[in-house]
Amino acid sequence: MDDGHIPSSSQSPWLPFESRRRARDEKREAVLRTAVALFLEQGYHGATLNEVARQLNITKPALYNYFRGKDEILYECWSIGNELVDDCIAETSASTGSGLSKLRKLIVRYAELMTEDYGKSLVRFDLRDLSEDNRKIVQTAKRHIDRAFRDYIAQGVEDGSVKPCDAKLAAFAIAGSLNWIGHWFQPGGEMTGRAVAEEFAIRLTEGIATTATRKTAQKAAVPAAEKADKPPRNGNAPREDESEHHTRTAARAAGQSKRARGRLR
Amino acid sequence: MDDGHIPSSSQSPWLPFESRRRARDEKREAVLRTAVALFLEQGYHGATLNEVARQLNITKPALYNYFRGKDEILYECWSIGNELVDDCIAETSASTGSGLSKLRKLIVRYAELMTEDYGKSLVRFDLRDLSEDNRKIVQTAKRHIDRAFRDYIAQGVEDGSVKPCDAKLAAFAIAGSLNWIGHWFQPGGEMTGRAVAEEFAIRLTEGIATTATRKTAQKAAVPAAEKADKPPRNGNAPREDESEHHTRTAARAAGQSKRARGRLR
DNA sequence: CCCGTATATTACCCATGGGTAACAAATAGT
């Protein structure tokens, strides 16, 4: 029971006896990183604030310097994930290309998000554990995400890159597959998050695309609408800049955003 | 707060003052029906046994005549859902036809299950709320379901009805879409459960099928392997034999099965 | 060096809700 599990010293800014003066936001983030991991591992109700605090080498009441309560921590975790999704959507919407092309871009990004903690929090946390106000915010955001998928599909139908279909149901089907990734994906498995993401981008659009995509049998003559589909991208990028990615995005998120400050006494 | 919400008298065998001698199993089932609905509506942790009991016109301790505790009720709800899935798989496996044909059959049945309470319980309940033993049982059962999907896909690849693909990922993608139905579907919406199910069966297999399915552009010449695909079925059956369906299946489930008896004092 | 602020700690409160004990009422069997 008391096996400790002292977090690797690079994780917690509260080193037992050491310069414990870090920027406030860094600590806030550290709390959220620990909380989201614990919530995912043990479930929101299974995880206790005492345990969150213990993993950070502090005690429970100290958490209340940064958050009003457990449900606010949950919300903030979700919120970071949501900002990441919003970024995906914004980037994708800003790009040029067919509806299908945009849809695939979004799928890749969204799928990879689902393999990370903050992404998982979008689909594994229960809305009912949030306060009334926050729940409404989340619901609105969810509709926003759904709309993005539908819009790209509808757009694809219009420009001919997507077969005529019910955009609503197609979006549900695609989003369902993607969201489910957040339930089964475990880092350290056979495939990396990105590999899964790219595979899903093909698989999930194969049914509704007007053109074949695979290097299987037919050799798919690329149609006009597809020309802007895949700019060289970053080829085979160094891969696994993940930790840096995390801190970067988390820092940005904590920096701006309208999320509550905690301790506004 | 005290708005009552007395369940329609056709729901509870414990009518306030009336012949309250029903068979034990009927009562057990009534508990489960009420519990599963409440767990889905409020979440397992949000729902209290007091509330379950109240909706049945009894008091909390009376529940312990039938179940050892809250987590066992959760397990039993899940268990009924699992038996329904097992039936789907058994029926499907017993049928003849191509791998694709079986896959579609399973998808239709599974999807429709996801629109019902006991089906939803398979994907919305948290394994971590179960006892150690029950959790293992559930995990094993989940693997069994996953295997069914994979097997049909692999079989389809072999008999040529399905394009070569990674059966594992394809199964995840399909199951993900289906499981997600259990999160968004609400009876009373635009589509019936069956309509959604049939739409999904097409949509989810369109990408991996070797032949087109839709009455869209191409007129899909049905290949040899597909001949046994759709027997007339029951055409447009009277539809909505749901309540009867529920009681029937629930009765069977309570009748046989090795599930614990409750109060084995 | 002293004080104000931020941050953390110790010690506590207490609502909640799962679970139990003791007892009562209905039921079935002989």
Next chain:
DNA sequence: ACTATTTGTTACCCATGGGTAATATACGGG
């Protein structure tokens, strides 16, 4: 009818864990 069993009820226990009050310690500025 009398009794054993089942199936309820009322009244209670109590572990858990979120949240708070009072207080101590570190730090930065004048």
